Amino acid sequence: MSDPTELTLAEARDAVAAKKISSRELTSAFLKAMEAARPLNAYITETPDRALEMAAASDERIAKGQSRPLEGLPLAIKDLFCTKGVRTTAGSHILHNFVPPYESTVSQNLWNAGAVMLGKTNLDEFAMGSSNETSFFGPVISPWRSKNSNAKLVPGGSSGGSAAATSAGMCLASTATDTGGSIRQPAALTGTVGLKPTYGRCSRWGIVAFASSLDQAGPITRTVRDAAIMLKAMAGVDPKDSTSVDTAVPDYEAGLETGVKGLRIGIPSEYRVDGAPLEIDDLWTRAVGWLKSQGAEIVDISLPHTKYALATYYIVAPAEASSNLARYDGVRYGHRAAGTEDLIDLYEKSRAEGFGAEVRRRILIGTYVLSAGYYDAYYLRAQKVRALIARDFSRAFQACDVLLTPATPGPAFGVGDKTADPVAMYLNDVFTVTVNLAGLPGLSVPAGLTAAGLPLGLQLIGKAFDEATVLRAGRAIELAANFSAKPTAWWRAA
Amino acid sequence: MSVDKDTVRRIAKLARLALEEDRIEPMVEELNGILAWVEQLKEVDVEGVAPMTSVVEQRLKMRDDIVTEGDNAKALMANAPQGQDHFFVVPKVVE
Numbered sequence: 093m094s095d096p097t098e099l100t101l102a103e104a105r106d107a108v109a110a111k112k113i114s115s116r117e118l119t120s121a122f123l124k125a126m127e128a129a130r131p132l133n134a135y136i137t138e139t140p141d142r143a144l145e146m147a148a149a150s151d152e153r154i155a156k157g158q159s160r161p162l163e164g165l166p167l168a169i170k171d172l173f174c175t176k177g178v179r180t181t182a183g184s185h186i187l188h189n190f191v192p193p194y195e196s197t198v199s200q201n202l203w204n205a206g207a208v209m210l211g212k213t214n215l216d217e218f219a220m221g222s223s224n225e226t227s228f229f230g231p232v233i234s235p236w237r238s239k240n241s242n243a244k245l246v247p248g249g250s251s252g253g254s255a256a257a258t259s260a261g262m263c264l265a266s267t268a269t270d271t272g273g274s275i276r277q278p279a280a281l282t283g284t285v286g287l288k289p290t291y292g293r294c295s296r297w298g299i300v301a302f303a304s305s306l307d308q309a310g311p312i313t314r315t316v317r318d319a320a321i322m323l324k325a326m327a328g329v330d331p332k333d334s335t336s337v338d339t340a341v342p343d344y345e346a347g348l349e350t351g352v353k354g355l356r357i358g359i360p361s362e363y364r365v366d367g368a369p370l371e372i373d374d375l376w377t378r379a380v381g382w383l384k385s386q387g388a389e390i391v392d393i394s395l396p397h398t399k400y401a402l403a404t405y406y407i408v409a410p411a412e413a414s415s416n417l418a419r420y421d422g423v424r425y426g427h428r429a430a431g432t433e434d435l436i437d438l439y440e441k442s443r444a445e446g447f448g449a450e451v452r453r454r455i456l457i458g459t460y461v462l463s464a465g466y467y468d469a470y471y472l473r474a475q476k477v478r479a480l481i482a483r484d485f486s487r488a489f490q491a492c493d494v495l496l497t498p499a500t501p502g503p504a505f506g507v508g509d510k511t512a513d514p515v516a517m518y519l520n521d522v523f524t525v526t527v528n529l530a531g532l533p534g535l536s537v538p539a540g541l542t543a544a545g546l547p548l549g550l551q552l553i554g555k556a557f558d559e560a561t562v563l564r565a566g567r568a569i570e571l572a573a574n575f576s577a578k579p580t581a582w583w584r585a586a
Numbered sequence: 587m588s589v590d591k592d593t594v595r596r597i598a599k600l601a602r603l604a605l606e607e608d609r610i611e612p613m614v615e616e617l618n619g620i621l622a623w624v625e626q627l628k629e630v631d632v633e634g635v636a637p638m639t640s641v642v643e644q645r646l647k648m649r650d651d652i653v654t655e656g657d658n659a660k661a662l663m664a665n666a667p668q669g670q671d672h673f674f675v676v677p678k679v680v681e
Binding site: 189190191193291292305331334335337397399400403404406407414418421422423424425426427428432433434435436437438439440441443444447452453455456457459460463466469470472473474475476477478479480482513514515529530531556 | 587589593594597598600601602603604605613616617619620621623624626627628630632635636637638639640641642644646647649658661662664665666667668674676677678679
């Protein structure tokens, strides 16, 4: 076999099942690729010993004919999922030494399906960011570069490590989480596929909480089929998460190739924003043509409250974050400041030292919008606008089956380019954040390159729990776009 | 609406987040930048709209009131910055 790190998850699954390659060989190839790609800083913690142990156990099962759906397939886990006995940092100084005594439900589901853990991937601190630059462990560098340039680009965020690792052949696929676009935006920026499932589809238990009414786990993969395989293994109701929904998990792979004939595709006019690069608009228009020629029906629809989504998000998410992050007190786990005078001083200094600038900013915003006298003006109003945004979608879905939009307002940008202005950074999520507010499934599919050779993604948005249709339409885009570009492995020479 | 230095000191206190004096003025500006931007929500007509608290249309599930994971004090203490036996240790709070 040539280079096993270039296989898709589906190809690797078939190769392992056919005994063309052992899990140990496959896992070793990825561990080697991870070592070579350390300049990208995609992993916070590599777990080679555990990976090889899990691979050996998988090879034994395969020999006995006891294979499970992901038997022996090496994956990367975002460092927001608690992993028993393996440090879990959330990209924060405050959790730099935290070793969970339990396993998140989603990662446990993957191990129960036979998968192998390669390590824990870098992310924006507490998943707050769109460029992976707020991590205490340093920024992730995108495997992609513009043509004729050595400038360092961001991989997007917050799941920048998972996206970079998947794009650069440092894992077969990865887990990620999405609160306002943190799966789909980095996937779009790195030429990978990112799926944010319906709220309630995957358990949130054991995932470090950011904004509990918006957070959802999902996969970043190299193909739409791989996303279908991963979701099937990750999803399911969990008694430990009361918001997880007891709806059967379908075989997402089964209907993948059935095409879009007769499918009604909604095009929301509000997603055509001023100042977005023409390349994005052109790609979107081209994709409408692809789906039309495959027999889909194109429907113009309107989501009138779209322009208020980001502002709504930046009230709701910090409010929930300020509440969730109250637990980091320097007493039970995590960082504790030295030499404090009393208990209040211990709280205040441990938190000030433990949280980075963006997290501190969001805690203060959240505390303010929830405080007496401001609650109604900010938080309650935002919750009402959120209801209107969700209503826009339910009305649109009376006229169509799935929506097609751009995934991001632009391609990857340079490291350091947007860190000075928080609002400019927040605008990255303008096309993705609406989906979290409404709790719907969204899929980012790589569909083209800019003139400078950087990936662009398109987004498909579906009805609640209709990931199957989203994936089917995504597969149609993937086929038509025939996106095959890969980053040149410049880091191997570095 | 905008915040001033006293408001920032007050919310930092509420959030139990130490903020050095020279960080207060820049934080006032950063927060006001964000607050000015979210002001746009004022123009939305929300008359009669019920606030959305959850996207999941289901009642919170109840479980049996039984001990599911007991006797794991040792595991719970493993990450404590300072502990003794099965107690978390903090600076003295009562004179």
